[in-house]
Amino acid sequence: MRTLAFAAAALLASGSAALAAPATVSVTVGPELTAKAQKEFGVRDVERLAADLRKEVERELAKTGAYDGARVELVLTDAKPNRPTMQQMSKMGLSFESFGVGGATIEGHAIRADGSVTPLSYRWYETDIRNSWATTTWHDAQWTFDRFAARLARGETLASR
Numbered sequence: 001m002r003t004l005a006f007a008a009a010a011l012l013a014s015g016s017a018a019l020a021a022p023a024t025v026s027v028t029v030g031p032e033l034t035a036k037a038q039k040e041f042g043v044r045d046v047e048r049l050a051a052d053l054r055k056e057v058e059r060e061l062a063k064t065g066a067y068d069g070a071r072v073e074l075v076l077t078d079a080k081p082n083r084p085t086m087q088q089m090s091k092m093g094l095s096f097e098s099f100g101v102g103g104a105t106i107e108g109h110a111i112r113a114d115g116s117v118t119p120l121s122y123r124w125y126e127t128d129i130r131n132s133w134a135t136t137t138w139h140d141a142q143w144t145f146d147r148f149a150a151r152l153a154r155g156e157t158l159a160s161r
Contacts, residue, residue: 021068021069022058022061022062022065022068023058023061023066023067023068023069023070023071023072024070024071024072025054025057025058025061025072025074026054026071026072026073026074027050027051027053027054027057027074027075028050028073028075028076029046029047029050029075029076030075030076030077030078030107032077032078033046033076033077033078033079034046040085040087040088040091041079041081041085041087041088042085042086042087042088045085045086045087045137045138046076046079049076049079049104049138049141050076052142052145053074053076053106053145053148053149054074056145056146056148056149057072057074057145057148057149057152059149060149060150060152060153061149061152061153063153064153064154064155066152066153066154066155067110067112067152069112069113070110070111070112070113071110071111072108072109072111072120072152073108073109073110073111074106074108074120075106075107075108076104076105076106077105077106077107078104078105078123079102079103079104079105079138079141080100080101080102080103080104080125080140080141081100081102081137081138081141082099082100082101082102082126082132082135082136082137082138082139082140083096083098083099083100083135083136083137084096084098084137085137099129099132100129100132101125101126101127101128101129101131101132101140102125102126102135102138102139102140102141103123103124103125103126103140103143103144104123104124104125104140104141104144104145105122105123106120106122106123106144106145106148107120107121107122108120108121110152120152122144122147122148122151123144124140124143124144124147124148125140125144126140126143
């Protein structure tokens with residue numbers, strides 16, 4: 001009998017959790033990064049970065065239920081690759097063996113169901129080139145997305161970072 005009661009309680013708990021709408025996440029690219037994308041990095045690379053940021057934030061928020069029912073509106077304001085993009089290699093003659101420090105800056109806000117707005121801002125750039133030699137093109141930017149999403153999902157205040 002107790003097993004049946006526990007099973008019913010678990011079913012009810014899972015049903016109520018499923019009713020909460022997950023956060024909706026939108027990501028746009030800031031005007032300065034859009035200009036850099038057109039001139040230097042390649043629009044496709046930067047659009048892919050914005051999509052990766054959206055997916056990472058959605059995935060992490062779904063794990064914890066943080067910001068359920070909220071709208072999270074983000075702007076990818078800056079990104080630096082660790083290695084040359086395809087466009088940089090073709091236009092500037094750079095080699096894929098070139099490498100440098102990268103990272104990204106994210107800004108935006110979360111609008112909760114009750115209308116309260118939480119400003120969001122996060123940036124991280126690698127400072128030691130020794131950590132960059134064995135990385136992919138956008139490794140440090142992806143690392144920034146991972147850190148941002150995980151901290152947001154834990155409910156940390158990111159406006160001061």
